[in-house]
Amino acid sequence: MIVTDKMRQVSELLARLGLDEVAEELGLTEATVGRYDRAVRREGASEGAKVLFFDIETAPMEVYTWHLYPKMIHIGQIIKDWNIICWRAKWLGDDTILGSSQTPSEAIERDDERVVRDLYALLNEADIVIAHNLVDFDKKKANTKFLQYNLPPSAPYQVIDTLREARKNFKFSSNKLDYLCQELGFGNKINTGFDLWKKCLAGDSEALNDMYVYCGRDIEMLEELYLKLRPFIKSHPNMALYLDDREGKCSNCGSSDLTPMSRPYYTQTGVFQTYRCGCGAVIRDRKSLKREEFLMRGIAR
Incomplete structure (x- = not known):
C-alpha cells in the first residue's frame, strides 16, 4: 500500500489524540483511521528482514x-x-x-x-x-x-x-x-x-x-x-542489520525517520546521542560523545 500524506497526518494525530477524536476531526470512520495508521507503521516492511x-x-x-x-x-x-x-x-x-x-x-x-x-x-x-x-x-x-x-x-x-x-x-x-x-x-x-x-x-x-x-x-x-x-521492546532484533545502506536506521523498525533528542543516554563509560524514531522507539548512537580515554570508573571490588 502506498502511504499518502493523509495517512501520515492520521498517524501524527494519533500520537496525541484518541482514535474516535481523530476520526471526528478528519471526518473519517474509526476503521479507516486504524487502517491508515497501520499502513504508516508498516511502511518499509517489505525491505530488509522477513x-x-x-x-x-x-x-x-x-x-x-x-x-x-x-x-x-x-x-x-x-x-x-x-x-x-x-x-x-x-x-x-x-x-x-x-x-x-x-x-x-x-x-x-x-x-x-x-x-x-x-x-x-x-x-x-x-x-x-x-x-x-x-x-x-x-x-x-x-x-x-x-x-x-x-x-x-x-x-x-x-x-x-x-x-x-x-x-x-x-x-x-x-x-x-x-x-x-x-x-x-x-x-x-x-x-x-x-x-x-x-x-x-x-x-x-x-x-x-x-x-x-x-x-x-x-x-x-x-x-x-x-x-x-x-x-x-528494548531487546528487539536490530532491523537495521538487514538493510544494505549505511544510513542511520532505527533498530526497532529499520526507518531513517530519526529526530535527535535533547537528552543524551548515559552509561558508566559513555554519553550517547539519542534519537526518537517515527515508530516511537528511542535509540542511540554507538559512539560516545566523550572520549573514553579521559573517563575513570570506580573500583568494583
Missing part, C-alpha cells in the same frame, strides 16, 4: 481420568495425544494471511503431518518470528512435531514473544491476547466454545473452517499488538 507472525491451534488430548481434578495423569491413561489442527501466518508488510488446516479425514485420524510440513517450510523463510506466547507454546509445540516427523531444526530465526514483552514492560490486568487488544482498541477474538474443538476432532468440515478463520483473526490482532508494543 518478519513472520504465526499462530497454531492444537487439538486437546483424550485421557482416562477418575475425577475432574486430577493432580497428575499417567502416560498410560493417554488415549490420543494432541495434534495441530491448523496454523495461520502473515508477513509484516503483506496483507495476505497464509495457513494450512487438516482435512476432515486427517482430523479424525489426528494426522497433522502435512500441516506440520507446510509450517516447517514457511518458518525456514523467516528472519524474525513473532507470536503471543511463542517461547513457551508455539515454538515448542512446532519443534515437537518437527522432531516427530524427522525434520531437522528449522533455519535460525530471531524471536519476539508479545506475551513476554507485555509482562516485562506493563501491568495490564490480563496479558491474554484478547484482553490486550480490547484494551488497546484493536477489537476482540472470535467467540468460540469447546464444542468447536470437539467438532473439529469429529472431522466436521464447517468447524475446521471456523477454526481456520478463528486462527486468522488472531493473526490480525497479533500484528496490531506487535506494532503497538514495538517502541517499548
Whole structure:
C-alpha cells in the first residue's frame, strides 16, 4: 500500500489524540483511521528482514481420568495425544494471511503431518518470528512435531514473544491476547466454545473452517499488538542489520525517520546521542560523545 500524506497526518494525530477524536476531526470512520495508521507503521516492511507472525491451534488430548481434578495423569491413561489442527501466518508488510488446516479425514485420524510440513517450510523463510506466547507454546509445540516427523531444526530465526514483552514492560490486568487488544482498541477474538474443538476432532468440515478463520483473526490482532508494543521492546532484533545502506536506521523498525533528542543516554563509560524514531522507539548512537580515554570508573571490588 502506498502511504499518502493523509495517512501520515492520521498517524501524527494519533500520537496525541484518541482514535474516535481523530476520526471526528478528519471526518473519517474509526476503521479507516486504524487502517491508515497501520499502513504508516508498516511502511518499509517489505525491505530488509522477513518478519513472520504465526499462530497454531492444537487439538486437546483424550485421557482416562477418575475425577475432574486430577493432580497428575499417567502416560498410560493417554488415549490420543494432541495434534495441530491448523496454523495461520502473515508477513509484516503483506496483507495476505497464509495457513494450512487438516482435512476432515486427517482430523479424525489426528494426522497433522502435512500441516506440520507446510509450517516447517514457511518458518525456514523467516528472519524474525513473532507470536503471543511463542517461547513457551508455539515454538515448542512446532519443534515437537518437527522432531516427530524427522525434520531437522528449522533455519535460525530471531524471536519476539508479545506475551513476554507485555509482562516485562506493563501491568495490564490480563496479558491474554484478547484482553490486550480490547484494551488497546484493536477489537476482540472470535467467540468460540469447546464444542468447536470437539467438532473439529469429529472431522466436521464447517468447524475446521471456523477454526481456520478463528486462527486468522488472531493473526490480525497479533500484528496490531506487535506494532503497538514495538517502541517499548528494548531487546528487539536490530532491523537495521538487514538493510544494505549505511544510513542511520532505527533498530526497532529499520526507518531513517530519526529526530535527535535533547537528552543524551548515559552509561558508566559513555554519553550517547539519542534519537526518537517515527515508530516511537528511542535509540542511540554507538559512539560516545566523550572520549573514553579521559573517563575513570570506580573500583568494583
